[in-house]
Amino acid sequence: MTDQSFIFEKKRQNLESLLLGRGPTLIAFSGGVDSSFLLTVAARIQPGSTVALMTVSSSTPPDDERQAIALAQNLGVQFLKIQHDELAIPQYAANPQNRCYFCKDSLYAICKREAQRLSLPWIADGVNVDDLNDYRPGLQAAKEYGIIHPLVEAGFTKADIRQESKKLGLPTWDRPASPCLSSRIPYGTRITSDMLAQIARGETYLKSLGLKEVRLRHHGDVA
Numbered sequence: 001m002t003d004q005s006f007i008f009e010k011k012r013q014n015l016e017s018l019l020l021g022r023g024p025t026l027i028a029f030s031g032g033v034d035s036s037f038l039l040t041v042a043a044r045i046q047p048g049s050t051v052a053l054m055t056v057s058s059s060t061p062p063d064d065e066r067q068a069i070a071l072a073q074n075l076g077v078q079f080l081k082i083q084h085d086e087l088a089i090p091q092y093a094a095n096p097q098n099r100c101y102f103c104k105d106s107l108y109a110i111c112k113r114e115a116q117r118l119s120l121p122w123i124a125d126g127v128n129v130d131d132l133n134d135y136r137p138g139l140q141a142a143k144e145y146g147i148i149h150p151l152v153e154a155g156f157t158k159a160d161i162r163q164e165s166k167k168l169g170l171p172t173w174d175r176p177a178s179p180c181l182s183s184r185i186p187y188g189t190r191i192t193s194d195m196l197a198q199i200a201r202g203e204t205y206l207k208s209l210g211l212k213e214v215r216l217r218h219h220g221d222v223a
Helices: 004-023 033-045 062-075 098-119 129-134 136-143 158-167 193-208
Strands: 024-030 050-054 079-084 122-124
Touching: 004 033, 004 158, 024 033, 024 098, 033 050, 033 062, 033 158, 050 062, 050 098, 062 079, 062 193, 079 098, 098 122, 098 136
Parallel strands: 024 050, 024 122, 050 079
Antiparallel strands: none
16 A cells, blocks of 8 residues: 555545544535535445535525536435525625635535434534645634534545545546535626526536536626
8 A cells, every 4th residue: 555545545534533432413515526525435334324404595506506416416425405595694795705605504404404404413624634725714614613524533634535535436536616695796786696697507508518617707798
């Protein structure tokens, strides 16, 4: 075993130990690279004790929802898909620089409600080590709700997650980052459902042309 292989094996073992040690967990699941990997590991070592929760709204990229549902079904985990309207939150719709805080605050409130209903003691997300070095206002909301970050605790970087996801045969291993559609609108511009629908349609069209990673920026009459 190479030194690198040993490091990966150690991280994986640490992650499994962390999840087993905590027991039944609700995972805030987006269908992206990180939360898909976390959910897969948790489902394999805690069958029947892992619940995936995904909120779906006008800001959710359509592909994210389809892929998330498919993975959850394949893993056989309980999957909660909850319709949510972030635009009903005035602070979010105003689109300030810390918009993501209000999104995550509402997400974790839903997670907390469902975790309590299902008697699940822990709520986890897919934050990784690299995320700690980015501007991520949502991390403050996670701290306020006591959300755990198993991938951070086990030392997983984004590159680690992609490599391990490939070993597990996950279709998300090389998937491009997929932030919410609201991120395509300049800060300070009020977000509307019509804008998000335009962006979704435009990106769907561009992907139909064979483009893999797409960001359609919305600037009024200009895309």
